[in-house]
Amino acid sequence: MLPTPKKYFVTAASSEGRSKLTAFDNALLKARIGNVNLLRVSSILPPGCQHDPDLVLPPGSLVPTAYGYIVSDVPGEVISACVGVGINSSDTFGVIMEFSGKCSKEEAEQAITNMVKEAFETRGMELKEIKIASTEHKVEKIGCALAAVPLWY
Amino acid sequence: MLPTPKKYFVTAASSEGRSKLTAFDNALLKARIGNVNLLRVSSILPPGCQHDPDLVLPPGSLVPTAYGYIVSDVPGEVISACVGVGINSSDTFGVIMEFSGKCSKEEAEQAITNMVKEAFETRGMELKEIKIASTEHKVEKIGCALAAVPLWY
């Protein structure tokens, strides 16, 4: 099997770019995950996976990552992205949720909080804590708001 | 290289949720793949990969999975998702197709059957069998129909 990740951090950033993909690329760079190969996952915090905000990811490595983002080319539009990691009160797995939309950062955080709570309720698990990262951006020309939970080893 | 999967199963389920992402999450749970990290793949059944309907996936593990899904927030709308695994008459690889749409389960299954047949024709391979999983859902508030082929070890 593929090795199960053991560490994670949460991150969020916004950026402008000259194109939609480079706006995304620039937001990844600001979020400290621009020089790796993101493998998008949906979205469980593995049992025992430890929060490590100082993780340094080797350039070009394959990094399983839960993320949400939104790109807009409508000047003045407000966009936001948020991720939340729901930590279990017992020592088993957690749940990761991501959200992006044309809304404020506060609305994105509220949406994430509700989603994580629902995910824990559905699983009959007790929620100890939610780690959140969020970002809000007012588009100048072409902007991207991105939030991510990179999983690592 | 990354290890090539050796086992698989087919699954499909529908669910409601309070948001689009939790509707998806709830459908994953009902399909028995809600507590793992799906890595979306497109979509070949590796040579020798065995059907194992009783597979139990460890929580948080990285699971290469071909899947299709549709989320709708239009009450009354009928949505369906279907996957099909085309098995080769000789002992080489097979082909996985996924489909989702605003249609009945029967239409989704027919679409999948046609797609698998076309994929085999194109490759000049003989089709022995198609394993199908499908689901249909009438949306109440926010619903998701999902079909998946998890690949495992």
Next chain:
Amino acid sequence: MLPTPKKYFVTAASSEGRSKLTAFDNALLKARIGNVNLLRVSSILPPGCQHDPDLVLPPGSLVPTAYGYIVSDVPGEVISACVGVGINSSDTFGVIMEFSGKCSKEEAEQAITNMVKEAFETRGMELKEIKIASTEHKVEKIGCALAAVPLWY
């Protein structure tokens, strides 16, 4: 951690299909990546990763791949896809960009060139070379244009 890829090639192809997914499947086959499981990545060329245009990928294997594609069912519409790999003048990592749209191959290549240049500028890196693969297709019934950078070992 997951093993970091060591080889790559660039490829692009277009095809018709009887459905949108089989048009995509047929384009993958013409691009020589139709019989593997693509794991979509975004999108860095790992340090030391070597160009190998003759790579043969084992059927069913998991292949980290940066790709862009567009599917259209509008007869007569011109669609294009392009990838570009920006190679660094020093021996560190490069950047991969992908693009697809309703435009000519030349426009797609120009977009990719601009995106790779921006990605290098942002990172303060010097661009030695861009390897490009692109394809243009005039849709008959249902067509797909696809460009990809498979990463391998």
